Amino acid sequence: MASVPHVAVIGGGSTGAGIARDLSMRGLDVTLLEQGNLTHGTTGRMHGLLHSGGRYAVSDQKSARECIAENRVLRDIASHCVEMTGGLFVKRPEDSAAYFEEKLAGCEECGIPAEVLSDEEARAVEPHLAKDVDRAISVPDGAVDPFRLVVANAASAQEHGARIETHSTVTDLLVEDGEVAGVEVEHGSGPGKRVHGVEGGREEVRADYVVNATGAWAGRIGEMAGVDIEVRPSKGVMTVMNVRQVDTVINRCRPKGDADIIVPHETTCILGTTDEEVDDPEDYPEERWEVDMMIDTLSEVVPMLAEARTIRSFWGVRPLYEPPEVGSEDPTDITRDYFLLDHEERDGLAGMTSIVGGKFTTYRMMGEEISDHVCEQFGIDADCRTADVPLPGSEEFSVLRDYMDEFGLRSPIGRRSVERLGSRADEVLDTDGPNPTVCGCEGVTRAEVRDAIEQSGSDLNAVRIRTRASMGNCQGGFCCHRLASELLPEHDELTARRAWDELLEERWKGQRHALWGQQLSQAMLNYALHATTQNRDSDPADGEPVDFGAFDDGSAESGTGMAVGVATDGGNRGD
Amino acid sequence: MEFFDEAVPHYRGSHTDRNALVPTHGGTVKPTARYPASVSAGLASEDRDVLLVGFDSLVDFDAPHAAAHLEAAGVPFEVRAVTVRFPGDLRADAEVTRYAKPLDTDGETTVDGRSRPVRGALAERVAAELDGEGRVGFPAILGDDRPHRVRAALEDRLDADVFEVPMGPPSLPGMRLEDALFDALDEAGVSIETGNPVVDYDGDDRIEQVSVEKHGARIPNTADQYVLATGGLVGKGVESDRKRVSEPVFGCHVPHPDDRYDWFDTEAFGDHAFARFGVETDDSLRPLNGRGSAEFENLRAAGSVLGGYDFPAEKSGSGVSIATGYAAGRRAGEAV
Numbered sequence: 001m002a003s004v005p006h007v008a009v010i011g012g013g014s015t016g017a018g019i020a021r022d023l024s025m026r027g028l029d030v031t032l033l034e035q036g037n038l039t040h041g042t043t044g045r046m047h048g049l050l051h052s053g054g055r056y057a058v059s060d061q062k063s064a065r066e067c068i069a070e071n072r073v074l075r076d077i078a079s080h081c082v083e084m085t086g087g088l089f090v091k092r093p094e095d096s097a098a099y100f101e102e103k104l105a106g107c108e109e110c111g112i113p114a115e116v117l118s119d120e121e122a123r124a125v126e127p128h129l130a131k132d133v134d135r136a137i138s139v140p141d142g143a144v145d146p147f148r149l150v151v152a153n154a155a156s157a158q159e160h161g162a163r164i165e166t167h168s169t170v171t172d173l174l175v176e177d178g179e180v181a182g183v184e185v186e187h188g189s190g191p192g193k194r195v196h197g198v199e200g201g202r203e204e205v206r207a208d209y210v211v212n213a214t215g216a217w218a219g220r221i222g223e224m225a226g227v228d229i230e231v232r233p234s235k236g237v238m239t240v241m242n243v244r245q246v247d248t249v250i251n252r253c254r255p256k257g258d259a260d261i262i263v264p265h266e267t268t269c270i271l272g273t274t275d276e277e278v279d280d281p282e283d284y285p286e287e288r289w290e291v292d293m294m295i296d297t298l299s300e301v302v303p304m305l306a307e308a309r310t311i312r313s314f315w316g317v318r319p320l321y322e323p324p325e326v327g328s329e330d331p332t333d334i335t336r337d338y339f340l341l342d343h344e345e346r347d348g349l350a351g352m353t354s355i356v357g358g359k360f361t362t363y364r365m366m367g368e369e370i371s372d373h374v375c376e377q378f379g380i381d382a383d384c385r386t387a388d389v390p391l392p393g394s395e396e397f398s399v400l401r402d403y404m405d406e407f408g409l410r411s412p413i414g415r416r417s418v419e420r421l422g423s424r425a426d427e428v429l430d431t432d433g434p435n436p437t438v439c440g441c442e443g444v445t446r447a448e449v450r451d452a453i454e455q456s457g458s459d460l461n462a463v464r465i466r467t468r469a470s471m472g473n474c475q476g477g478f479c480c481h482r483l484a485s486e487l488l489p490e491h492d493e494l495t496a497r498r499a500w501d502e503l504l505e506e507r508w509k510g511q512r513h514a515l516w517g518q519q520l521s522q523a524m525l526n527y528a529l530h531a532t533t534q535n536r537d538s539d540p541a542d543g544e545p546v547d548f549g550a551f552d553d554g555s556a557e558s559g560t561g562m563a564v565g566v567a568t569d570g571g572n573r574g575d
Numbered sequence: 576m577e578f579f580d581e582a583v584p585h586y587r588g589s590h591t592d593r594n595a596l597v598p599t600h601g602g603t604v605k606p607t608a609r610y611p612a613s614v615s616a617g618l619a620s621e622d623r624d625v626l627l628v629g630f631d632s633l634v635d636f637d638a639p640h641a642a643a644h645l646e647a648a649g650v651p652f653e654v655r656a657v658t659v660r661f662p663g664d665l666r667a668d669a670e671v672t673r674y675a676k677p678l679d680t681d682g683e684t685t686v687d688g689r690s691r692p693v694r695g696a697l698a699e700r701v702a703a704e705l706d707g708e709g710r711v712g713f714p715a716i717l718g719d720d721r722p723h724r725v726r727a728a729l730e731d732r733l734d735a736d737v738f739e740v741p742m743g744p745p746s747l748p749g750m751r752l753e754d755a756l757f758d759a760l761d762e763a764g765v766s767i768e769t770g771n772p773v774v775d776y777d778g779d780d781r782i783e784q785v786s787v788e789k790h791g792a793r794i795p796n797t798a799d800q801y802v803l804a805t806g807g808l809v810g811k812g813v814e815s816d817r818k819r820v821s822e823p824v825f826g827c828h829v830p831h832p833d834d835r836y837d838w839f840d841t842e843a844f845g846d847h848a849f850a851r852f853g854v855e856t857d858d859s860l861r862p863l864n865g866r867g868s869a870e871f872e873n874l875r876a877a878g879s880v881l882g883g884y885d886f887p888a889e890k891s892g893s894g895v896s897i898a899t900g901y902a903a904g905r906r907a908g909e910a911v
Binding site for chain 1: 587588589593594595596599600601602603604605606615618619620621622631632633634635637639640643644646647648649650651660667668741742743744807808809811814815816817834835836838839841842843844847849850886887888890892
């Protein structure tokens with residue numbers, strides 16, 4: 001073994017990125033492997049709630065205590081990812097009064113600051129609450145940007161020497177003499193940042209230890225070495241509204257149930273969720289009833305949601321785990337706690353541990369525990385510092401400076417840029433030349449987009465999660481081509497065109513669940529902009545060579561005969 | 576088309592069976608039968624070399640990206656691109672009209688500490704980059720009221736033809752077209768009520784009157800014949816909720832699948848049912864009810880409120896609007 005152990009961490013979600021940061025800060029040599037973008041799996045598909053612990057205060061007090069502890073840590077180390085909105089548990093007349101009291105007592109037992117608000121006080125906080133909401137409990141819930149948080153963890157790991165590989169799928173575990181000795185990886189586009197059109201390759205990453213932090217995908221990694229990991233993936237829908245109908249996290253004060261939370265997130269509100277066990281974390285039905293339920297049930301609490309505009313819906317899979325002997329039938333009964341599975345103890349396979357279950361809010365604590373466990377294997381005695389050292393972007397920083405003037409940005413764009421970038425604002429926004437807004441809905445400037453491209457290569461979805469560009473009302477209708485343009489001159493035109501296509505398809509995917517009313521009008525407008533003005537549905541650079549000479553050259557001579565190549569009639573789609 | 580040409584004399588295109596290919600801001604070419612004079616020197620279906628000029632603060636048109644994309648499409652000429660600073664002190668997020676207005680008036684702008692007219696200052700920056708190309712393309716910001724003069728002034732100084740590359744909304748070529756059409760209506764003595772929605776109508780087989788809401792009051796308007804030209808999903812002439820699609824003014828039947836998950840295709844550029852949402856009509860453009868007969872004997876429909884065609888895929892939006900607007904108007908006129 002080398003003097004510094006090399007650890008391969010599989011999974012670029014919050015847990016994997018948290019582990020990579022922790023281990024690299026303790027001086028270990030780390031390689032993080034993620035099959036998609038950072039946050040590609042479950043992390044990028046959550047409602048963005050920073051738990052106060054209130055939701056678990058009755059049913060699972062251990063988790064509740066962990067949540068409030070980590071809630072305080074994240075406010076400190078990740079201030080640029082967190083918005084302390086506060087949260088309410090609201091009670092309607094038909095909701096149990098006894099449960100309301102249990103919730104209040106539970107919060108007190110777990111050390112979660114909680115205060116009862118009368119109906120009038122609750123409506124003073126959130127004017128759009130239903131008129132018959134009769135009481136509420138206020139708790140320190142917040143909103144957290146999972147993308148920004150994971151990117152900051154990965155950046156910190158990188159600063160401490162870690163290697164971060166995205167679009168790199170683990171295809172096999174290397175097992176030698178009954179011990180895991182590394183992983184085999186298929187890179188999407190060559191090691192390093194993802195660039196479209198660059199040939200990938202296979203690599204053997206040898207490691208002294210492997211951590212499987214792939215959440216709902218943990219079973220697949222286990223299978224590669226013949227060990228059983230019984231993760232029970234459970235899907236949940238999240239429906240995104242076009243504005244913030246509420247500025248506080250609204251929880252329905254009921255024991256458990258679907259469609260019971262609204263999280264204000266950046267310019268939007270996210271409604272959640274359902275809880276249904278699925279067989280395959282990548283292939284499960286996304287159903288209409290789930291979207292309808294979000295709107296119909298949550299409008300009992302905030303009536304204006306019934307007529308409000310949604311911009312898209314997305315689904316995530318929870319990586320639920322329970323020891324097989326528990327045998328819960330209903331996924332809502334499965335604990336939200338996390339489990340560390342040392343495969344040496346459990347399966348006689350040395351060199352690998354899996355971490356399963358758990359919640360986004362406690363990702364850092366999970367990272368700490370598994371990092372302790374890894375260090376133990378090597379007899380390393382190094383303190384965990386992830387709770388004390390701020391993440392890149394959240395270092396000591398005053399938001400009171402006048403960034404609008406300093407960087408020539410207009411409010412509110414300047415304010416929003418600085419909120420997103422935190423303490424990185426100086427290095428990112430201080431550019432030569434004008435810094436126009438590329439995404440108008442989310443107020444994202446060229447400097448931020450270029451900074452994200454520098455970090456992530458030609459992948460515009462990676463740029464999107466870093467900056468929020470294309471995530472607003474128009475869902476990329478006005479900015480997809482602008483984002484593609486920013487890829488030049490670092491990347492060539494073909495690379496930009498592929499990345500542009502991919503972004504258009506990704507944006508379309510989630511909007512399909514919001515296609516009625518204003519968002520259907522928006523979709524028609526976007527389709528017209530992209531297909532008519534930009535002719536991207538029959539892009540002459542993509543299809544058969546165009547016989548330009550066969551088209552009218554404007555010399556006013558009449559002619560006959562249709563040319564082939566560029567579709568003038570909708571192409572081969574028929575009509 | 577003669578009728579259109581009388582109203583809008585600044586459009587070109589021989590309108591043969593062959594379309595012309597107009598380069599647009601994404602760097603593709605759009606097959607087009609009629610196009611504004613301002614884009615005519617840029618047609619990709621002719622073969623003179625092109626210099627594309629972008630402005631570093633205007634994100635909707637990236638000249639190097641568009642040039643590379645056109646080259647990838649195999650255009651039969653060389654395309655070069657330059658990005659320059661627009662003369663004067665425009666802020667980074669300026670609207671397109673902020674570029675157009677000073678060019679219209681050829682107002683004074685400050686360049687390197689001295690004041691000079693903006694057209695000349697712009698031409699000078701571009702001339703320094705020109706390398707014998709016979710035509711120079713700019714994003715479509717070359718004037719709002721006097722685009723012809725702006726182009727002529729630049730052409731004179733550059734000794735090359737100048738053209739515009741159309742962009743998304745707000746589009747100056749679109750605004751100029753709108754102005755020309757409204758001017759033609761004025762000239763024809765048409766009275767226009769804008770800003771007040773039609774909220775109700777009276778009549779069963781025949782529309783007797785429509786009510787317009789004005790300052791909270793309902794003002795009745797009567798006519799012998801009515802034409803519905805309220806637009807499609809984008810213009811809100813066709814509306815929808817989670818359950819159904821409707822035409823909001825007269826409640827005309829809009830055919831659509833029952834399940835909203837059948838309204839779209841899974842691919843972004845797939846075969847979308849929603850793109851065809853709109854009213855069905857008889858041969859004289861009268862909207863049909865669900866049983867195949869005219870909703871009203873004196874109501875006709877024109878433009879995007881019509882269903883059954885996918886204008887983005889067909890690139891047929893303006894063509895259908897011009898043709899059906901003309902036909903609906905003629906038929907209505909004949910019926911009076």
